[in-house]
Amino acid sequence: MTMTRNDDIRVRYAPSPTGKQHIGGARTALFNWAYARRHGGKFLLRIEDTDEGRSTREYETAILEGLAWLGLDWDEGPDIGGPHGPYRQSERYARYTEMAQLLEAKGAAYRCFCTTERLDQLREAQEKNKEKPAYDGKCRDLQPAERATRLAAGEPAVLRFKVPAGATSFTDLIRGEVVFQNKEVDDWVMVRADGTPIYNFAVVCDDVDMRITHVLRGEEHLTNTPKQILLYQALGLAFPTFGHLPLMLGTDGKKLSKRTGDTALQDYRDKGYPKKAIVNFLCLQGWALDGKTEVFGIDELVRNFDPTQVSKAGAVFDLDKFRWLAGEYLRKEPLEELFEHCAPYLVASGRVGREELVTRRAWLLQALALEKDRLHIYSELPERLTWAFAEDRAVVYSEAALINVRKQTDWKGTLSAYLEWLRPKLSDRVAKDALRDATKAWVAERKLKMPALFQPLRCALTGEAGGPDLFDSIELIGAERALVRLETALVRMA
Numbered sequence: 001m002t003m004t005r006n007d008d009i010r011v012r013y014a015p016s017p018t019g020k021q022h023i024g025g026a027r028t029a030l031f032n033w034a035y036a037r038r039h040g041g042k043f044l045l046r047i048e049d050t051d052e053g054r055s056t057r058e059y060e061t062a063i064l065e066g067l068a069w070l071g072l073d074w075d076e077g078p079d080i081g082g083p084h085g086p087y088r089q090s091e092r093y094a095r096y097t098e099m100a101q102l103l104e105a106k107g108a109a110y111r112c113f114c115t116t117e118r119l120d121q122l123r124e125a126q127e128k129n130k131e132k133p134a135y136d137g138k139c140r141d142l143q144p145a146e147r148a149t150r151l152a153a154g155e156p157a158v159l160r161f162k163v164p165a166g167a168t169s170f171t172d173l174i175r176g177e178v179v180f181q182n183k184e185v186d187d188w189v190m191v192r193a194d195g196t197p198i199y200n201f202a203v204v205c206d207d208v209d210m211r212i213t214h215v216l217r218g219e220e221h222l223t224n225t226p227k228q229i230l231l232y233q234a235l236g237l238a239f240p241t242f243g244h245l246p247l248m249l250g251t252d253g254k255k256l257s258k259r260t261g262d263t264a265l266q267d268y269r270d271k272g273y274p275k276k277a278i279v280n281f282l283c284l285q286g287w288a289l290d291g292k293t294e295v296f297g298i299d300e301l302v303r304n305f306d307p308t309q310v311s312k313a314g315a316v317f318d319l320d321k322f323r324w325l326a327g328e329y330l331r332k333e334p335l336e337e338l339f340e341h342c343a344p345y346l347v348a349s350g351r352v353g354r355e356e357l358v359t360r361r362a363w364l365l366q367a368l369a370l371e372k373d374r375l376h377i378y379s380e381l382p383e384r385l386t387w388a389f390a391e392d393r394a395v396v397y398s399e400a401a402l403i404n405v406r407k408q409t410d411w412k413g414t415l416s417a418y419l420e421w422l423r424p425k426l427s428d429r430v431a432k433d434a435l436r437d438a439t440k441a442w443v444a445e446r447k448l449k450m451p452a453l454f455q456p457l458r459c460a461l462t463g464e465a466g467g468p469d470l471f472d473s474i475e476l477i478g479a480e481r482a483l484v485r486l487e488t489a490l491v492r493m494a
């Protein structure tokens with residue numbers, strides 16, 4: 001595929017800092033970033049903090065940090081500035097006022113004095129008549145003199161956009177031709193009575209000023225697009241190319257919510273999903289590399305991302321698949337690196353003291369190596385190692401492991417004979433391969449089936465029905481601890 005360079009492409013990600021970075025927003029950011037990087041364009045960050053009551057600098061900082069952690073970088077933004085700043089809406093109010101005055105002067109917007117009470121009554125009446133709630137245009141055609149008098153008297157007034165008759169259409173990169181009848185679009189409020197701008201208005205002012213060429217954003221914004229396009233038209237400007245990314249759905253087919261999975265990027269990070277797995281999984285939310293390759297990195301996204309190939313259908317956020325993908329990446333990590341990633345969870349579990357990360361490092365690395373193949377996310381390690389940390393006289397036997405033991409005839413006899421045989425053979429240094437071979441020979445000589453010994457042995461040593469190779473496990477805990485576990489099992493494992 002040929003790489004087209006287009007220095008003119010300017011895209012943006014525009015989060016509202018009113019909460020943690022949503023995982024869906026992270027995908028929007030990633031796709032915009034990839035589009036800019038693929039074509040040598042610019043990727044901007046803009047903070048949409050007009051909701052002053054709910055926006056905080058802490059959220060803003062956390063959002064930026066989260067995006068950088070994912071591996072994204074930006075060419076202009078609130079932290080680094082740029083030629084079209086400021087990049088926080090709260091710092092751009094003077095510009096919105098200017099644009100509002102311009103639109104009012106052009107007759108594209110009008111002052112509306114309707115009180116909340118009147119609007120409430122209007123809505124109630126419309127609902128009663130089964131009509132779609134909409135502003136009835138009472139203030140649309142006020143005489144200029146009346147308007148001036150009421151304004152001069154200090155009567156509160158919002159600024160509404162005067163939606164023209166006709167239809168609004170655009171070609172969406174993902175959805176193709178989209179048409180909205182303007183009569184479905186209300187004369188919406190652009191500026192509140194207190195002078196603060198409303199989202200659809202501020203976004204257009206900013207996208208114009210920041211020379212945005214392509215707007216890739218979530219499908220939930222689709223109904224905002226005709227309002228925004230009408231504004232561009234009122235300003236006599238060409239509008240950007242839009243692409244609405246499919247909603248991310250939970251496995252229940254509904255909008256992603258806490259019920260079917262975590263919704264914040266940070267939650268997945270906190271749980272120890274490898275960063276590359278998060279990026280890869282987000283890529284798969286509505287886009288595919290080639291229809292078959294599921295595991296691929298951010299470079300492949302940049303080399304291949306094409307918004308016209310994004311699917312229209314909702315993307316199912318399948319946590320099982322995410323976990324599987326996490327495991328694929330986790331296992332690719334060199335052991336030392338994986339250890340660094342798992343270490344905080346070992347400490348947080350209370351099973352390993354911070355200083356033990358250093359003093360018992362070799363042992364912990366060995367333990368990690370045993371469990372690596374069964375791990376998916378970093379935080380699973382402490383739980384997976386329950387058996388290794390167990391107090392030797394108090395190994396907890398799982399019901400599944402006990403069932404496997406009870407299936408063996410005279411497990412106690414077998415285990416106790418094996419213990420007598422094993423005791424003199426175990427020394428400080430466990431020669432696990434020789435021990436494995438010798439044990440198999442021991443089983444064969446007695447004409448036993450392997451499970452007759454291995455099931456009770458596994459339960460006695462680990463309390464679990466499955467897990468790493470038993471001789472690796474014995475090597476990890478050492479001869480002394482293994483013997484204590486076997487001896488106590490003869491009494492406890494009934």
Ligand code: GLU
Nearest residue numbers: 014015016048203217221
């Ligand atoms: N601030 C909007 C949001 O958080 C961004 C909308 C847009 O991209 O136009 O969804």
